[in-house]
Amino acid sequence: MVAPSMAAASYKPGRDGKPGDDGSPGGDGRPRAAASGTPAAGRELRAQGRRTMRRLLDAGLRVFARRGYHAARVDDIVRAARTSHGTFYLYFANKEDLLRALAVDCAHELTAMADTIGPITPDEAGRAELRSFMERFLGTYRRYGPVIRAWMEDQVGDRDIDRLGVKAFTAIGGKLGQRMREAGVEIAENQRAAVGALMAMLERVSYGVASGRVTDDDDALLDTMTTIVHRGFFGAPR
Structure with a gap:
């Protein structure tokens, strides 16, 4: 499950020396969009521009990994x-x-994944729901x-990037905490700590799998x- 790129939302390339659909620079050879300081998330692209940006994003993921x-x-x-520096700077100011x-x-x-986590009851239906969530989470982590x-290890001193991570993991953790309460499980005096322990695990x-370790x-x-989490956090019988 791969979300469509939200980064290509509102940038409109033109025909009058501004960046073109093919990802080329403007008439003076400068990557105008990046030079203007417009962040990638604030540009709307046509089809070929979206493909170019997607190629750069995918390449970035491979290189960062x-x-x-x-x-x-x-x-x-x-x-x-397999593109040029000019094309990169057309879409992004830097890495x-x-x-x-x-x-x-x-x-x-x-x-979006958080919104799809159904009830995780102590029975087999709850186990299936939990396994489905964990499989989706692993796929996203891959x-x-x-x-x-970068979020977990505080690799980037950018508050906007950090806020995105906090928002995403708060959504996941909040829904898991809700499902614990619904299951009637009292596993810790501090449920927030319990959810944090589950998310860390x-x-x-997932990191071990994605990295090949x-x-x-x-x-x-x-x-x-699934067995460990279901028993330890959602009250499944042994």
Whole structure:
């Protein structure tokens, strides 16, 4: 499940020397949109421009995953996207701007995911719901792992990016806490701490899978994790 890019929402390229649909610079050779300081999330693109931006975003994810955010360079992203520096700067001011656009997409996907978490009862129906959520979370982490790690490890000193992470994980954690209460589970005096522990476990296991450090079969891993979480946090019988 991949959310459509929210970063390409409202930028309108023109024909009069402004950036074109193909991602080319303006008439004077300068990447006008980036030079103007308009963030990626504030531009509306036509079809080819959206494809170009998507290619850059996907390349950024690959490079951030391979090299880490701090070691990644615009050169690496341009090379991975098989495009030019001029095209990159048409859409993004720098690599942080690109990460910000990815963070918007990731936060959108996680927030939407929170809305889909149904009741997690102590029975088999609740177990199936929990496993479905964990499978979706793992899929999102596989795609957006570099963004989620940037949030968790405070890699970027950008308050807007941080706020997106807080909003997304608050939505997930809030819904899981609600489902715990509905299940009638009293697992801790401080439920907020319990939800935090559950989220931390999910994030670390997903990181292990996405990074290749955990090599178990997905189905076996999800079954094991579901059993642990269902019993430990939602009152499933042993």
